[in-house]
Amino acid sequence: MIILGIILLLIGYFTSLSILTTIGGILVVVGVVLWILGAIGKPVGGRKVWF
Numbered sequence: 001m002i003i004l005g006i007i008l009l010l011i012g013y014f015t016s017l018s019i020l021t022t023i024g025g026i027l028v029v030v031g032v033v034l035w036i037l038g039a040i041g042k043p044v045g046g047r048k049v050w051f
Contacts, residue, residue, distance in 0.1 A: 001031035
């Protein structure tokens with residue numbers, strides 16, 4: 001999710017499409033939050049591990 005967000009951020013930045021930049025930023029933030037919660041061992045949405 002983080003990698004997809006970064007790719008969308010870059011595409012949105014270079015093509016000046018603000019919607020791609022916004023979606024990419026949201027995906028990066030959500031991916032980082034899930035990564036941090038998974039690293040500390042806190043279950044998210046009933047799942048302890050996200051693959």
